Amino acid sequence: MSLETYFKSDEFRLFLDEPLHQNACNAVEKFLDSHEHIDNVQLHSIPGVIQGGGMAGFKDLVEKQKKRNTKLRNKKFWEFLYDLVFATPGPEHSLRSFIAAQPRIQNLLEDETMASEIKEQKRIRKANKALVEEAMAYILPIYFEHFNCHYFYMNR
Amino acid sequence: MKNQMPLASVLESEILREIDLYLEDFYPDAVKTGNEMFSAGLGNAQIRGLQTLVTSASRFSEIVNYIKNQVGKDKKGKWLRVGSLLLEQLEQIEKKSNEIGGGEAVATLEIKRRLARGWAKQVVAHYLYSAVQK
Numbered sequence: 019m020s021l022e023t024y025f026k027s028d029e030f031r032l033f034l035d036e037p038l039h040q041n042a043c044n045a046v047e048k049f050l051d052s053h054e055h056i057d058n059v060q061l062h063s064i065p066g067v068i069q070g071g072g073m074a075g076f077k078d079l080v081e082k083q084k085k086r087n088t089k090l091r092n093k094k095f096w097e098f099l100y101d102l103v104f105a106t107p108g109p110e111h112s113l114r115s116f117i118a119a120q121p122r123i124q125n126l127l128e129d130e131t132m133a134s135e136i137k138e139q140k141r142i143r144k145a146n147k148a149l150v151e152e153a154m155a156y157i158l159p160i161y162f163e164h165f166n167c168h169y170f171y172m173n174r
Numbered sequence: 175m176k177n178q179m180p181l182a183s184v185l186e187s188e189i190l191r192e193i194d195l196y197l198e199d200f201y202p203d204a205v206k207t208g209n210e211m212f213s214a215g216l217g218n219a220q221i222r223g224l225q226t227l228v229t230s231a232s233r234f235s236e237i238v239n240y241i242k243n244q245v246g247k248d249k250k251g252k253w254l255r256v257g258s259l260l261l262e263q264l265e266q267i268e269k270k271s272n273e274i275g276g277g278e279a280v281a282t283l284e285i286k287r288r289l290a291r292g293w294a295k296q297v298v299a300h301y302l303y304s305a306v307q308k
Contacts, residue, residue, distance in 0.1 A: 028279040031233065035283070036268070039235045058246065160233075167239035170246025174254060 021149060024122050025156060033120070034160050041116050042164035046172055048111055049098050054091040055173055061166045068162055073155045077104055103154070106147075113161060118150050185284055192274050193285060197292040200267075204293055207259055208300025212308070214255040220244075221301050228294035234271075234286040238264055267293060 024030050060083075067079045080103070083096040101109055108114040117123055126149055130142040185193075211221060227240050238261065245257035267289045275282030 028283055031283055032279040035233050035235045035286075039238070163239055164235065167242040167246070171242035171257070174246050174248075174257075 019122065019125070021126060021152060024126075029122070033122075034157070037120075038116075038157065038161060039164045041111075041113070042161050043168045045102055045111055045113075046165055046168045049095070049169075050172055053094050053098065056091050056095045058170055058173060060092055060095060061169055064162050064166060065159065068159050073151065073158060076158065080104065103158075113154060113157075114150060117153050117157065123150065123153055185281060185288075189274055189281065189285065193288050193292070196270055196274075196289065197296070200263075200293065201296060203263060203266075204296035205300045207256065207263060208297045208302075209304045210256050210259060211297065211301045212304035214252045215250075216252050216256070216301075218305075220252075221298055225294045225298050228290050231290075234264075234268060234283075234290060237290055263293065264290070 019027075063079065064076070068076050071078065080096055080100050084093060084100060086093070101112060103113050105112065106114065118127075127146045128142045130139045130146070133139045133142055224240070228237055231237050231240075241253070241257055241260050241264070244253040248254055268286060271282050271285040271289055275285050
């Protein structure tokens with residue numbers, strides 16, 4: 019099954035509805051357990067930026083917000099989001115680790131240990147990274163729908 | 175619409191029966207929710223908004239997210255009063271859908287959709303009934 023076929027499957031729709039939802043909720047709770055709460059307004063721009071600029075636009079937003087001379091708790095939030103989405107390999111609870119660990123995605127990744135040449139290993143690593151990022155880009159809007167709504171609920 | 179699978183072929187009659195029986199069992203809980211939503215002071219428009227969302231949602235989690243969002247932005251505390259009850263009931267419905275669906279994605283998604291719609295109908299009916307009684 020190709021990534022495109024997987025995206026069109028009922029199995030993927032169920033993945034968006036249940037495991038991805040649970041993962042985003044867990045990430046919110048992890049943040050709230052170990053950080054000072056931030057105002058909901060910090061999250062309001064996320065869906066629009068993802069819709070308009072995709073992964074790249076979202077990365078720009080996160081990096082800009084991290085650097086802004088603002089409250090420390092806000093900086094900590096954007097740093098948390100950076101680790102959650104962009105850090106490689108990323109923490110255990112990160113979106114990248116979670117997606118890469120999905121059996122359907124695992125089936126699509128090539129095994130770099132099967133290649134004997136370093137050049138070929140690098141090619142496989144690059145292709146695997148690109149595949150995970152393609153899946154992340156596709157999933158990102160719904161992931162942040164789950165993330166934001168759960169944050170608003172928990173921060174009530 | 176041409177590419178959509180006819181509903182009857184998605185679910186076996188035995189599964190449709192299980193859905194009906196579960197909704198029958200769930201009835202007292204839905205009554206409680208409808209009454210609570212009325213007592214919390216939620217207006218007709220908000221109840222109809224929830225029902226419309228349940229009917230049009232393409233994902234079950236859209237319903238869950240809608241409720242969380244309503245609770246999060248509600249400054250009068252009306253949704254806050256019923257939010258956890260609604261979310262608990264949706265969690266039960268999701269769990270039951272997975273149980274009936276037996277690991278089949280297409281069936282589980284359809285069961286969730288049907289149970290959510292059935293639940294919303296019951297809740298709205300009892301909200302409206304409560305409104306007339308008072």
